Amino acid sequence: MSRGEELVRWLEKELGGNFISAEATIPGRLFIDLKREALSAAAAGLMNRGARYQVGVGYDARKSGQGFGLVHTFAFDKDSLLVALRTFAPGDDPEFDSLTPLIPGAGWSEREYQDLLGLKFRDHPNPRRLVLSDDWPEGIYPLRREVPHDLMPPAAEEVAFRLDEAPPGTSIVPFGPFHASLHEPAHFSVYVDGEDIKGCEYRGFMTHRGIEKLAQTELTYNDVPFVAERICGICGSVHSVNYAQAVEAAAGLRIPRRAEFIRMVALELERLHSHLLWLGVAGHLIGFDTVFMQAWRIREKIMWLAERLTGNRKTYGMVIIGGVRRDINQDRSEDIRAVLKEVEREMLALEKAILKDRTIHRRTRGVGYLSREEAVKWNLIGPVARARGVDIDARRDHPYAAYDEVQFEVPLADSGDVWGTLVVRVKEVYEAIKIINQCLDKLEKLPKNQPLAVDLEGPIPSGRQGLSLVEAPRGEAVHYVLTGEDNRPERWRVRAPTYPNLQAVPSMLLNNKLADFPIIVGSIDPCISCTDRVLVVERSSGKAKLLSRQELENLSRGKRSKK
Amino acid sequence: MKVTAVIINLLYFLALAPFLEGVMRKLTARIQSRQGPPLYQPYLDLLKLLGKENLNAAGHPVFRLAPLLAFASILSAIALLPLAGQSSFLAHSSDLMTLIYFLTLSGFSILIGALASGNPFAGVGASREMMTIIMLEPVLAMTLILGVVRAGSLNLLTATAGVSSARGLSYFLMMAVYLVALQAFVSRQPFDIPEAEVEILEGPYIEYSGPNYALFRYTLNLKRMFYSWLFVVGFLGFWLPGSPVLNLVVQTVLILVLFVLISVVGATHPRFRMDQALRFYAALVLLSLVAVGLGVRGW
Structure with a gap:
């Protein structure tokens, strides 16, 4: 019995009525639909069986009456198998269990959809506003269907991201937003004691271009490869091939x-x-x-x-x-x-x-x-x-x-x-x-x-899922495509290799010398523009105080009302 | 006539220092398979910077004063030098200690300028610069003291000549130590740590621009030339011909050769980290002390 069959059998048994369907579209791919109550249990089961978490994909499926869709993909590298777990939540109650307590790497994906789609994640350890720029108005979720791709809310002046205070006994050396050792905009606020790095806070995603939204609203299937190629300034073909494969x-x-x-x-x-x-x-x-x-x-x-x-x-x-x-x-x-x-x-x-x-x-x-x-x-x-x-x-x-x-x-x-x-x-x-x-x-x-x-031979039928991997120079890039109507994808999600790798940089930096900062960040070969399709904020050292979502809101509102 | 000699001293350094940087840049470029800028590029750079608006980025008078002080003190140091084997006009009112004071003052000016700018990168650069000064100044002092021990005088002419007057164990040890330290004196790889562009963005100089920055650049050029000159006159002094004009020509050629060496070493090494460099410097200081000890014993 193959790993895929074994997984399906186990899920059917374990989840009972919460299991909806499983489909193996091509060899090495398994798309599973679940009820949302079963998401954490299913994800935990996959992780216990040696899965590697890849990425979360959220999308707006309210047009077809399904509410909001959320897909988490997992890789079984030894068995050449990719598994996608899909669940739906009704449009008026878009809440899912957070996988982040179980899988730290899922944190960024979930926070992305919190801001882009207005999804909510129960028990997320760090539910800060993170995807949108600091002056983006509350309550507008750009990936929702009703929001046009070229919406430009008026920019608010003097709304700046508040970085955390340095922990006692340290001072801050700011690497970014522009720095000679970072070739793209990104901000590492590095806490140093003398020349020893004691922690750092990362604030990135400043080059968000809304490429995914563009593909879902304006482009056609065959336009996208040429846009996908422009996601990255170095490994363009990775994204165009990956999209085409999906x-x-x-x-x-x-x-x-x-x-x-x-x-x-x-x-x-x-x-x-x-x-x-x-x-x-x-x-x-x-x-x-x-x-x-x-x-x-x-x-x-x-x-x-x-x-x-x-x-x-x-x-x-x-x-x-x-x-x-x-x-x-x-x-x-x-x-x-x-x-x-x-x-x-x-x-x-x-x-x-x-x-x-x-x-x-x-x-x-x-x-x-x-x-x-x-x-x-x-x-x-x-x-x-x-x-x-x-x-x-x-x-x-x-x-x-x-x-x-x-x-x-x-x-x-x-x-x-x-x-x-x-x-x-x-x-x-x-x-x-x-x-x-x-x-x-x-x-x-x-x-x-x-x-x-x-x-x-004819139009691509809508509602089909495709998942593709390409080993980019920096690591595996993941593309997920859900086919749609009007000759364009309903949802296209790009996960560049820097996306997971960047999340581990603060751990790599800890207790190194300041002089080694450039080469450590450089060692993951960060591709900020790949990662920055959307805007994300990450807190890292674990010691510094967090600014809650509410505080940040108050901060920006307070500033605005003064004007 | 003697005043003219001092002026010639200054002119010689002022005219040649940027050219030497040009040589360094050109050579580095060739090693890196690049075309490189023309040899006279540093003059143009200085002229361009001098023609710009003079901004006081920190709004603090010390920030403005620091480059002037650095430039003035390195010029004062140069004015004391016995160029071309001739004692300086100022020799009767100065000696080796005065020289060391002026050199330290020039390094110190960079520090206060960096600290006055209030920039965190400048702060890191200043602390690195300070450690470098503390660790390397003794190597310079020991070299000169070796000459003093030999010559029995603090006079600059006799002391520098004294270094190579007897070429025994202490002479060769000190020469080796100085050669290694030279790379740090001129702040080239692997010891360009206080400036380290990709780490701390030129450190102490980050807030400087225009004429202020030009003065720092010129100071750095003059300093590089000074340390090379000291090697040539100190360790190779016995080679130099007696006639002042010939002496000057040979000196210049030897300084050029030294710059070739500095460029090649600089282009073929990555940068050390400060903690790695400090261990290196500590060894140099110890060895230079040993060399002086040997010198005292007459070895």
């Missing part, structure tokens, strides 16, 4: 094999240039600008290659629902091989220089340490988790595209620090090169001049 899974489309390999080439090229970019940034953050310049010089070759292949250095514009837009022919294939050979040679030289440098060891070993248990507790993913000995990689555990046809290693480290993430990323560069070369071998053997995309 829609294809929902629609039951099988895309041409050739297109799958071409998507893989695009994804792995992105991993290459992303890791080289990270290596350069890491060098810069510890004051080693020569590594920065050399890594980016090597990276530039890949950028130029991408331009020759797709017309763009990044934002390749290759992906549509059902396939890809451009082929990789023999000439281009040889071009790629030549560039990869060159990159591999230069990378080996750079690696040798880095691994031998004693000062780099001193600056990264033991810095930003987090144990394996903590990494699992926070659902860390990608190189950040693999540097802590957590053996997960969506490419191997939940193979998509044609990853089941290529051979590659998943590099691991057990040092649990910044050094580990460096080693893992350097090794992944070689694995990416290996994968691309295998893809090119396969592409050369596959029949040529075949269509690169399949056509839809």
